[in-house]
Amino acid sequence: MFELYQLEEFIKVAECKTLSKASEELNISQPALSRAMKNLEDEAEVPLFNRVKNRIELNDNGILFLEIARKVVSDAHMLKDRVKEYDRSKRTVFVASSAPAPLYLAVPKLSELYSAMMIATELNDEKTVLNGLRNGTYSAAIISHPVEDENIVCVRFSEEHLCFFLPEGHRLAHMKYMKLSDMDGGTMLLRSNLGFWQDIVDKKMKKTHFLVHEEDAFNELVMASNIPSFTSTAVQGRDRNIKNRVTVPIIDAEANVTYYCLVLRKNYQFFEKFLKSLPL
Amino acid sequence: MFELYQLEEFIKVAECKTLSKASEELNISQPALSRAMKNLEDEAEVPLFNRVKNRIELNDNGILFLEIARKVVSDAHMLKDRVKEYDRSKRTVFVASSAPAPLYLAVPKLSELYSAMMIATELNDEKTVLNGLRNGTYSAAIISHPVEDENIVCVRFSEEHLCFFLPEGHRLAHMKYMKLSDMDGGTMLLRSNLGFWQDIVDKKMKKTHFLVHEEDAFNELVMASNIPSFTSTAVQGRDRNIKNRVTVPIIDAEANVTYYCLVLRKNYQFFEKFLKSLPL
DNA sequence: TAAAAATACTCCATAGGTATTTTAT
């Protein structure tokens, strides 16, 4: 039987039209390729070339052979790619969340407990996260409400309480607590990639003008400007070193959430040690 | 990249469950197979086996790999088979006819003119023969009427005149000519595989009882019995040495046919020398 | 202790290289 390397060489010869050109591209010598093609014809038990003058060209058999050989070779590469991807995915925990904060907690914990595995994270809306968990795209999901489903294990993960983060001199900086509507109307700094928090501020603070920035730029602006922003209990650690701002809790129900971690029941055993370490 | 032989060995290992058993079936040594599977894993860049205790078994990667490898290997064999069949078919002239006699003439002539090619023949009804020519199943067709079609070249091939072949003592043996109906009612010997002639005797000699035999038995019975039978101008040569029978021409229009040889116009060049030797 | 896989080594088949010839433009 012929071998894959011969099929690949054959395809290259067909593309290059000459053995010499093909042998260069394949980084083998022209005589080696000449012999390889003769061997291929022997093993195919059929002539594949017209050897005419000082030229070699595919005959009718060769044209048909080329078509199917391309498929065999590409399938062989697909075989390799698919199994590599499958292997990689088995070495990876895919965590999806509807908010960024839980991921900051989950990733180091998962890394610690599953040190041999890669941790991949994704931020998406709750519906997509839940669907992705059910169809196997994600191996664990974190959303802001519990789920009742016999196929899913649901464990309390953490809480997050949204707060306003006001410059010390702000007119409302003295408040013990506030409602979202108390701040509506002015200008605020906002991080991008907020997950479901984005929907909440969009709905409850329709009149506010938000200056949206990626994390790094956002943090710079929080420190350098006196524009109000948000913080939360889940990022208190990061923001504690910012001294010229005060934290005012927000009492709206939507601003105080409990996160739940979900895994498929069939994966419970794998996640047991993680789930038992919850809530964080 | 791995090679086909490694995929085949892998499939055999998966089927046999042990290297030792598989190595026997593959007619290679167990250490050789052990190494080959290690090399395969190297080249797939992914582990395919659990090497557990003194046993080897497919892991999850291996199970997926097996599935796709089977497809790749079978496609590679299909590649070889299809090209071999294509090559063979190009070395074969497929002639179909609606009657046997034209084939007796066509085969030796084709063999003489196309000595490098195989001649394959088939007897079938006119409709099937014509369809087969059009769709490429047959490279040449012979039927009992001309065809008007711009894609088909139609050349007069030969004539055949059906005759009764009567024992010398038969009550009608003296006739100069007869109609089919003149003989209808008695018992006659008939060859099997008559092509369209079968339809004609079925239609015009409904009351006759036919004793049907394959060629050899039929010829024996023609010589040994005094049961009337048919002969024709196309087999006169064969029947001329039968001395105790007389030939009586049949004057019905259906009993006197002209055969036409048909080839697709796109194949005209190939068949030119044959067509120019017609009619036979 | 039997049976399976892995290891150590040896060997050789063959893929591949270099030099050259043949053939045609």
Next chain:
DNA sequence: ATAAAATACCTATGGAGTATTTTTA
């Protein structure tokens, strides 16, 4: 003269064999 394929001959990689060890049921 140039360029492509084929041929002759040589090299060496790695596939395959034998003998042996390791492991476990």
